[in-house]
Amino acid sequence: IPGRTTVVADLDVEDFEKCYRPLAEIDALAAELACRNLTDAMLEELAQELQASAEANIKGDTAAIITHDTRFHELIIDAADNEYIAEISHMLVLHIQRILFAGVVSESVDSTMISSGMPMRRISASQHRGILDALRERDAQRAKTLMREHWLTSMNGSLKDTMESLRQAKASGPDETES
Numbered sequence: 001i002p003g004r005t006t007v008v009a010d011l012d013v014e015d016f017e018k019c020y021r022p023l024a025e026i027d028a029l030a031a032e033l034a035c036r037n038l039t040d041a042m043l044e045e046l047a048q049e050l051q052a053s054a055e056a057n058i059k060g061d062t063a064a065i066i067t068h069d070t071r072f073h074e075l076i077i078d079a080a081d082n083e084y085i086a087e088i089s090h091m092l093v094l095h096i097q098r099i100l101f102a103g104v105v106s107e108s109v110d111s112t113m114i115s116s117g118m119p120m121r122r123i124s125a126s127q128h129r130g131i132l133d134a135l136r137e138r139d140a141q142r143a144k145t146l147m148r149e150h151w152l153t154s155m156n157g158s159l160k161d162t163m164e165s166l167r168q169a170k171a172s173g174p175d176e177t178e179s
Contacts, residue, residue: 015095016159020092020152020158021155022088023151024148024150026085026092027073027147027148027151028151029085030076030085030089030147031131031144031147032140032141033085033140034076034079034080034143035139035140035143037081038138042075045075046076050068050072050129050132053068053128054125070093076147100162120154120157120161124154134146
């Protein structure tokens, strides 16, 4: 409602696939294109983001992990040097954030539940290292494949975590539909 309130749309499970799959393809293309444009300084910056993320993980600083993860992806998008890819990727990431927010906030679930799963953190960190290795080797096809797999793994993990969080919230609260 303009000037009064913001209402988050209900969570639609189909939206996970509708947003993550195109993002997987767009960012895979970005990784492929980045291979020809990345400088040693850019590769070092990517490595620094991974290191900072690992340090944040040790500290249990979820916000910092997300910040460094986001920056890692942004650097690859920037290196692709294609403003249309950047625009589409950014838009899809915003939709994914909305989906995750809707799943968390609409059911009053603790927001750390979705992004705090250690197995997903380890998987993501391992995938990021693989992507960086492929970029360093200028192996465009491998970088593309690994980036696609990374986003699809993220989709499946986020969907699983969100559904579990919603299930727990529903189980712990009164069900208004029952009489």
